[in-house]
Amino acid sequence: MLSQTVVKRLKEIVGEKNVVTDKVGLLTYGYDGTLLSGEALGVVSPQTTEQVVEIVKLMNEHNIKLVPRGAGTNESGGTIPSEESVVISFTKMTKIHEIDTENFVAVVEPGVINFDLQVELEKKKFYFPPDPSSFKASTIGGNVGECSGGPKCFKYGVTRDYILGLEVVLPNGKVIQTGGRNFQSEPGYDLTRIIVGAEGTLGLVTKVFVRIIPIPRAKKTMLAIYDKVEDASQTVADIVAAGIIPTTLELMDNLLINTTEDFTHAGIPRDAGAVLIIEVDGYPEDMDGQVKTIGDIAKTIAKEFKVAQSAVEVDQIWTSRRSAFGSVARVRPSYGVNDITVPRSNFPKAIGGVLKVAKDFDVTIGVVAHAGDGNLHPLILFDQRNKEETETVHAAEQALCMMALDLEGTISGEHGIGLVKKKYLDKEFTPAAMEAFRKIKRSFDPTNRFNPGKVIDL
Amino acid sequence: MGVLADVYEMLNTCNKCGGCHTACKTYKLTGSEEMSTRGRIQLIKAVADGKLEPNQEYEDAIMSCLLCGECAVTCPNGVHGNELVMAARRDLKLRKGIKPFAKSFALNTLASPKRLGMGFSLFKGVGKSVLNKIDGLDYFRGIDIRNFPTAKKPFLEQVPEKITVQHPKHKVGFYVGCFLNYSLDQTAHSVVKVLTKNDCEVIIPKDQVCCGLPQYAYGDFETAKRNARITIDTFLDKYSDAEVVLTACASCAAMLRHDYLTLFADEPSYLSKVKLFSEKVVEFSEYMAKIGVDQSKLHNSSPLTITYHDPCHMVRGLKVTKQPRQLLQMIPRVEYKEMFEANRCCGAAGLIQAFYHEVSTDITVQKTQNIKDTNADLVATSCPACMLRLQGGINKAGQKQKVMHVADVIANAYED
């Protein structure tokens, strides 16, 4: 429970209706995209950087911890109030300060929803390439927190590559600005790149300078359909080996094809073992050549290869892909999403590894992957109400992580570590590296006040 | 647990992906998770699990839902947030009756024709002039009461029970609905005009009552059923020669066609009759497009730009979107302009506009802006509640557009 004094002060800082302490409100800020939940002491929603500073100072006076939260769609438990703490929600900081198409920069508040930014940018024929499948819900602050990726990241890179600078409120209540509008790197240590992906453990992001780029003149979307998921993974390796970089190279297996078809009716054959969604963009005159090269490679294995003919068709295909995680509760109510990533050339081996884990542990796994990046999301489907099954799932998840590490990969490509993947971190990094992590955390946040218990234990 | 037990699997199917955030206007405009579909579902689940005792905050989360149904079409898992909210409202009603405000003021009034007439007349008679005197009360919680139209006399008292035509090709039963009866009687006359111009004989039963939607939406299934039974029996037994039951109110239409079936799901003996009735229900534009409007009789001398607003119950309830647009474009010299987010809620949402007015006002402001951006002269729609809400919002924003029912627009295109 927060003391009356603290609640009163919080209300003075952000206004009555931006402080939540009732049970109903707290319940709704206690979950995220994972199966975990917790209950915060309170929720406070600031609207300005000054308010954030005041909140941090107040929390410091009273020794209370803070959990930053955007839309709460993360898949790693990053916003679960797992320790006694107050949730600081950024969903009411939604201003787009500026869109500067001359300098390719937009300046936004952290609560701006990725999609809403894209809509505004599109009016000026620009876009922000990081496009997590959750982009209609997730915030730029959350994207920064997790260093999110998305389908377009194969060609264009992840969130980190599009953040030019940040305004950050540090655990001591001081505001710093890292980077800025310039494309060249700033002198000194690259603080921007440390904060991006830090999952809210080092500072509270209150303003983001994002790099925006013009929408490509043309694009083509292709579907390659396979009997077996292994076959699809071979095309991925072949395309990469041929030195071609499509904009996107996404894979869905039979299970996901079916759950998404139930929702979108995009017309992807339900009996296919897997589908690759391949998109290229650039100048109109380059399109046919690119499509032909990719088609030639895919057709050696694929049972069908086709190019989407209309904007509606393209839309449907992408709605399918983006709703993949969302749609699996049609099969079983709970899912564990994994985020393993391997070097591209090892992608077929990783697919083999996933199939083996499914067989060894006798669990249902659906695979969706940002295949071009070697980033796989095997979704293990189960029912959380069944304890025994839940334990098997945890064991299978561990096996998946180990398999990825054996293939020189990583346990997390884009979803972050949070609470869920914390226990595997020291399997990936040496004790010396782990100690370096802790030192970084301590130097920013010596009393462990920001998002305590996430990423690493001190 | 009862009612919630019936929907438990659906509650459990929500995997908190947040996909519905973008659909839910009450979330988008407040940024408050408890005002989101996902939040509402998780709260209902907590109640079902016995982890939460329903309290005032819970009721607010449940009652502030617009029931717009947008979440249901957005959820990749096929979870229907609006249906879960309905179950929660029913559960609340069974636990403790309905909130006092809803019970006394709105629901009882709507359920009884007599009191309803009085309610509407408050806006025209003494009540309105008193309200007018009080400064700043032009907009009672965002509702434009000064311009709230009221019929001098209920429509049902203005017309005979049967309106014949020279060469009748169809026999149409007209379910008028409260709004057209008490408030927008002009629109009811337009409906009759368009029908008769197209060779339809119109049967207008005098003893029709409120369809029961307002009560149903707040979990009072008993009253809703009572009214539903009257409606069904009236049209099927007394006026069985009517080929169809036509209404020009999208909300009534959705209630008559779909929700009656749900309402009587537990009464198999009556359900077959409900099914017969449900199959007879048609919405105005839907029906006119089906029987065809004689375009050669439509006239219009000066250019007119029209945009169309899809009422929630029309687009997601009845899934009718093309027909009203087609009808409007049949009129000569009409330029049709689509607005941004035409199919999103206008903010009226039944009683929400009165009881959760902050959020509904924000929703209307967005809608009004989208209308302005089209540069249209006229906004057409298919639901009287939307008409009033939109006209209020437009007036408040100082804009010029006129809001009309599709039936009014067509009726105006006849020369006499």
Ligand SMILES: Cc1cc2nc3c(=O)[nH]c(=O)nc-3n(C[C@H](O)[C@H](O)[C@H](O)COP(=O)(O)OP(=O)(O)OC[C@H]3O[C@@H](n4cnc5c(N)ncnc54)[C@H](O)[C@@H]3O)c2cc1C
């Ligand atoms: C259906 C679905 C699909 C998804 N697809 C993808 C995908 O394709 N790619 C991908 O990378 N991820 C994906 N995700 C995961 C998730 O959506 C992303 O991680 C997203 O960026 C989280 O954004 P959010 O606003 O929900 O942030 P939250 O979940 O609220 O927070 C994420 C992290 O950022 C921190 N944080 C939030 N705001 C701030 C701030 N202002 N300052 C400091 N720290 C902050 C939080 O503490 C937390 O650690 C998906 C999730 C779902 C449910």
Ligand code: SF4
């Ligand atoms: S209702 Fe559907 S879209 Fe919304 S959070 Fe639940 S599963 Fe996701």
Ligand code: SF4
């Ligand atoms: S019906 Fe509309 S207001 Fe209600 S939860 Fe769904 S989207 Fe939100």
